[in-house]
Amino acid sequence: GDSVTQMEGPVTLSEEAFLTINCTYTATGYPSLFWYVQYPGEGLQLLLKATKADDKGSNKGFEATYRKETTSFHLEKGSVQVSDSAVYFCALKDSGGYQKVTFGTGTKLQVIP
Amino acid sequence: EAEVAQSPRYKITEKSQAVAFWCDPISGHATLYWYRQILGQGPELLVQFQDESVVDDSQLPKDRFSAERLKGVDSTLKIQPAELGDSAMYLCASSFPGQASEQYFGPGTRLTVT
Numbered sequence: 073g074d075s076v077t078q079m080e081g082p083v084t085l086s087e088e089a090f091l092t093i094n095c096t097y098t099a100t101g102y103p104s105l106f107w108y109v110q111y112p113g114e115g116l117q118l119l120l121k122a123t124k125a126d127d128k129g130s131n132k133g134f135e136a137t138y139r140k141e142t143t144s145f146h147l148e149k150g151s152v153q154v155s156d157s158a159v160y161f162c163a164l165k166d167s168g169g170y171q172k173v174t175f176g177t178g179t180k181l182q183v184i185p
Numbered sequence: 186e187a188e189v190a191q192s193p194r195y196k197i198t199e200k201s202q203a204v205a206f207w208c209d210p211i212s213g214h215a216t217l218y219w220y221r222q223i224l225g226q227g228p229e230l231l232v233q234f235q236d237e238s239v240v241d242d243s244q245l246p247k248d249r250f251s252a253e254r255l256k257g258v259d260s261t262l263k264i265q266p267a268e269l270g271d272s273a274m275y276l277c278a279s280s281f282p283g284q285a286s287e288q289y290f291g292p293g294t295r296l297t298v299t
Binding site for chain 1: 189225226227230233276278283285286288289291292
């Protein structure tokens with residue numbers, strides 16, 4: 073079945089550092105890929121998405137590129153802020169009829185001033 | 186801004202007891218999802234509704250879990266009897282039909298079974 077593998081956390085960075093959170097996937101067909109963010113005490117929020125190979129999703133300074141050849145969707149940000157501290161989930165949506173979403177295990181990011 | 190409502194936010198129950206969670210999706214969202222998120226893991230889909238009909242409950246432990254959405258609006262997830270391993274965050278999400286990529290999540294119910 074479909075699966076998503078994320079780098080383990082926690083990731084601790086200083087403010088203004090460069091962020092990369094690795095994500096790879098296994099899926100049949102042509103899935104869509106997503107990053108969700110979960111701030112402390114809140115529900116998950118969609119951060120960005122890409123629906124086909126070579127698409128780049130971007131939002132709030134975060135970017136991720138759908139790489140079919142390496143089955144990857146790594147999350148990047150050039151300069152993190154303390155407010156970016158959260159848990160980040162990589163996910164995929166299968167191309168089947170029910171469009172099931174499969175999540176990775178999450179990567180906790182802590183940004184220190 | 187419209188939000189998915191869930192209650193209670195926290196629930197502590199003893200094993201073998203019954204427990205129920207409630208979710209009210211965003212108005213107009215015909216698709217409703219229940220997820221279980223064990224600490225340190227990603228959300229796992231338990232059941233998906235389209236209006237009042239279940240379209241996917243393949244991961245729902247049907248011997249103890251049940252879910253209903255009688256009028257196609259709000260939904261209830263029940264566990265009876267609860268087991269220690271059921272301790273987790275239970276998340277509800279909703280979306281427009283065919284818009285699974287645009288799911289809106291509620292804040293969740295954190296269940297602790299003692």
